[in-house]
Amino acid sequence: MSHAVTADQLHKSYPGGVKALDGLSLDVRAGEVFGLLGPNGAGKSTTVKILTTLARPDSGTAVVAGHDVLRHPERVRREIGVVAQRSALDPMASGRDNLTLQGRIFGVRGTALRRRVGELLDRFDLTGAADRVVRGWSGGMQRRLDVALALVHRPGVLFLDEPTTGLDPEGRAAMWAEIGRLAADESMAILLTTHYLDEADRLAARLAIVDGGRIVAHGTPAHLKEELRGDAVHLELRQPPDEPTARQVIALVPGLREVALDGRRLSARADDGAAAVPAALAALESAGIGVAAVTVARPSLDDVYLRHAGRRFAA
């Protein structure tokens, strides 16, 4: 089986006529980290809720870990681990009690359960606080326990719904490191939703951009960025140039295209930005146009998002 998750044409509207999903399809391969990227309200959480059997789609089908989510939800539930967008712990129970109960529900018993709980507490650096009620824990610790809970039964598919939202930078870095370690485990597929571009870029092997309840683009981060064809080259000129002259000069530089001039700021795209810069500088200097600064940027997912969703990404 090569696909851990397959969703086909999911539609869902909420009472009151809010359309959450409008024909969303995706597939997550076994063992990979798949990122679902989009702003709040795009349909990421609804997708996760349907794939984790919490909600039912109005139409469409989904298969998770080899089981149909509508026909055999109870089989799906045995195979998945779920970290919801908001922490979902028993606040009055200790970390150990939270983990132990979760393990029992999945049929882990006795010594095996005790060992697994201890192992997860260690791995998530929670052993010191294990026997205190989680209400007093920091947000980062609670979030790590959420992930530990989802792993107690060694699921084949893990859903992480915005795992770093609300964490401070330190907590986010720790969570990224942990997700990175999880990703190395090739027996587990991970579906990660996020509204952070850098998070998707860093963690996901493949990703899909969701907008308005549909996938508007998908592929590897590198592939999506390549679709933009090349690097962005920005030149800061010393003073506003004579526009026709500047355009004429720059048009003769090989490799540059999509030239835009905005005051002192000249932008263009190049297949190989670094190679195009010296020629551009030489051409401008010889025409008497001084350059104050040059930047060459690889296209970011922000650019990808702009192109596919038609607007800037505002998380």
Next chain:
Amino acid sequence: MSTSVRSDPAAGRPAAGNPGVPVLRTLAAHTWWMTGRRLKVLAKQPAFVVIMLVQPAIWLFLFGNLFRRVVELPGFGAGDYLDYIVPGVVVMTAVSSNMWAGMGLLEEIERGTLNRLLTTPVFRSAIMNALVAEQAISTAVQVLAIMLLGLLAGADYPGGVAGLVVLLVAALLLGTVFSALSNTIGMLVRQRETIIGVNTLLLLPLTFLSSAFMAESLMPSWMRAIADANPVNWALDAARAAMTADPDWGVVAVRCGWLALAAAAMVFLSTRTFRAYQKSV
């Protein structure tokens, strides 16, 4: 707890996990874990436990003194008012405690713990019935405390232990009707205000449209007609029939049977609400 052991085909039976373990035993285990989880939280709130025990004591004292002389009314039919209101206070306590079960459910929804549990193989009915069982256990403690307090204040229980057992069973069945009703409302409307409103609206009319504090024979006839259809009054009829020196077991069986049916129906209804929840979540 007549119905916590019940299979739940439509709402997702955890199959195949432990082959060989019968479904009913798994369901019982799940219900027990889910209940234990809630009782642990209750045990960490001693102030709440104290209030839970003091409140019925106040009712027993307050109503016992306020209405002490109603037994002198011609046709009341009881000798001592304290004897008369022990079942009344028990039943009122059962209703007033259990009708808040839905608040626990709303808390589970707000904390995200309900959604977390729903994505695991735990029985849906175990989640719901744990709230009912939690209430039943605290109701049992309250009922025993009231019986003991009554005894200390000088109440007579001519029906003996058998009579008190019937009172306890009737209170638990009645409590289940109301806790499952409260869960149903909580799941469908998901608003604290609605539960508070319904409870405030129902508690006093249900209590006073029964023989809790006033003999039915002294009620206006239209009230008596309503009381006959009031589950609170079924519990009192059963208890009063069993708590006399010469118990009428026929009345006990019939009234407890109705209560059990009502409890089973409410519990069934409450577990069906997961379908509505799944649509709106």
